[in-house]
Amino acid sequence: MLPDANSSNTPVSSGLKVAALVSVGQHPKSGRPRRADQDARAVEMGIRLCGEHLSLVHAGPEGKGDIREQALRQYLGMGIKGLTILHQQEGSDALPALASHFKDQGADIILAGMRAESGEASGMLPYLLADRLGWPIVSSVADIISINENDAEILQALPRGQRRKLRVSVPFVATVDQAAQIPRQIAFGPSQRGHLKGQESIDEIDQVKSDWEETPARKRPKRLNIKKAKSAADRFKAATAKPQGEGGKIMKDESSQEKAQAILDLLVSEGIVK
């Protein structure tokens, strides 16, 4: 079923229990429900770790046969047989349900996206869950390099495509973002055959949230580069100043070596070449 699940170089750890938290995403432009991109990346990472033993957990309304269910089934279409749904009403807090689920069931690694695609999307859930369980949490994980019973070596994504290696003790929570492997395609057949296991769970209405006002996003004003001037002379100068930095240094008649040296010097002074 999963031909390439075990072929990646991450060591397979059959004894480890890996779980991925999945949510219903939405398309950024049309708003249509779909698998959330970051969650799908988390599922992809989980599949690479332990194949189809990966357990998927979702907390939310039951919604039989509706468009949300179709979105959740997309995760099953990645090659997983079942998905656990902790039943809740719309607008409930997912944290207590998930925390009690993992306290009962246990897990070694919980994978999640950094940020949901709809609603508040605060990205707090993995942190709160980790805090409830007393586990460490690592954010923006790009890859899990190796793993054993005690600890795992993790590649963390940094800005500008850089990577950092971390060692973290098992069990832990990891969140993934755009830097992780892109998720595999969805196969329609398995997604429909897969099993959605409903489960009763704690249902606490999120009281604070119900006081909030939600509006479609307004366009944020761009910051203009206004020069504050104290005196008339300053204002005059700002109004008449020529745009700065027109053209840089031009080297024409020097030898190739001098030209290349100038480029190299620039690279060195910018800290690109060490």
Next chain:
Amino acid sequence: MSDVIRRDPRAERIARNRLHPLHQSLVGAATEQRGPTGLLRKDPRAGYFMGPNGLRRIDRSGASHPGAATRVQRGTGGGVSTEPTLPLHQVENPDNFIVCVLDMVGGRLTSHDKDVLGQAHILAKSSAQTTAVTAVVFGDHREEALDKAGVDRLIHFENSDANHYQGYCPEQKLAALQSVESQLAPGHWLFPDSIHGGADLGCRLAARIGERPANHAWQVDSENTICRGGSDRIDIKRQTPRILLLAEECAMPIDETRHEVLALDVEHLVTPDQHIQDLGAVDVDPSQIPLAEAEFILSAGNGVKDWDQFHDVASTLGATEGASRVAVDDGFMPRFRQVGATGIWVTARVYVAVGISGAIQHLQGIGQCEKVVAINTDPGCDMVKRADLTVIGKSQDILAELLRLYKERQSGVSDDSATLSDKTESDESVEDQNKEARRVA
């Protein structure tokens, strides 16, 4: 310390004597001079600049002001500072604190940090209590302008044997913030909602002390906060909570006052349990870095004739490869390497354009690059106008030379050659800085 302006007879003598060797340096294009009666006299013909429509304009800003040299303020240690001193904003015996935990990328304030401090002052102003804006900085830093960015109080967690804040140590930092929480009980906690660690730390603190934060907040006052929701599709208006993770450009940075930057001592009360260990940075293959994120791009256009050489240079220098549309259309480069309006908008710090003419569609894509270097045979092309450094010549020759010089440099051969002898020292200092920056980051 007196602010009395005193005459400097020697300087005046030199200023009168046009044949004196120091005359130029004192007078130059002096626009203002003390007349014989001690009055300030302006010479309207001396200091002017050309206005936009070709008319002479008197420079009234006083920026070119060498006449100042003859009047020395004694007691201030000589030189007169040209920068105006901003008024000092003082907070005495504050009974409330707004704590900003700064990113300090490379040991310096980022523009995001400054916005956060600006927001902190907006909140401080509308608070009924005397509020001090307090910055938390971890480890070594190299920022000198903390006062101008609006830091009233500074909590500096310095590296010590017991506590190290280098690399990735969120647990350690969280423990430090918890100590701050228990000792100061700040009115607000502000974090930059950034990928440089601000968002991560803010979420950790919020989870630990059980406060519900406002994430991606972009409009904040003392009452209400507007946050951006998922996929940037909704705005959420809510009461302003204690912990705020602020988006970029949430408020204007401070620019009209100076602040005290008084150190606040906070004891470590919490010892963290260390589960996460930093094993250091990993070398990344530059060709794997997404073009939009890459820091250093070597980009090829129609003027590249020797493609093997180009790829060789890119891999040797550790550059991510980019291309103009023509190079892509001709099949020399894959489509995902195209830079420009219909390709990828890049943000590189250094962008080297080899044989690219600089069509507007291409220039749009490199609008955010800091330093652009052009290698081109045509001195009149548009890329030259955009570039900070242009070398005119055949790309093959210059790339070959660059490759040779780089290899020499790496193997250390050129260190004692004549052309480089004065370079090495500055190189070293740059290198030291870089090392430091990496350590701090």
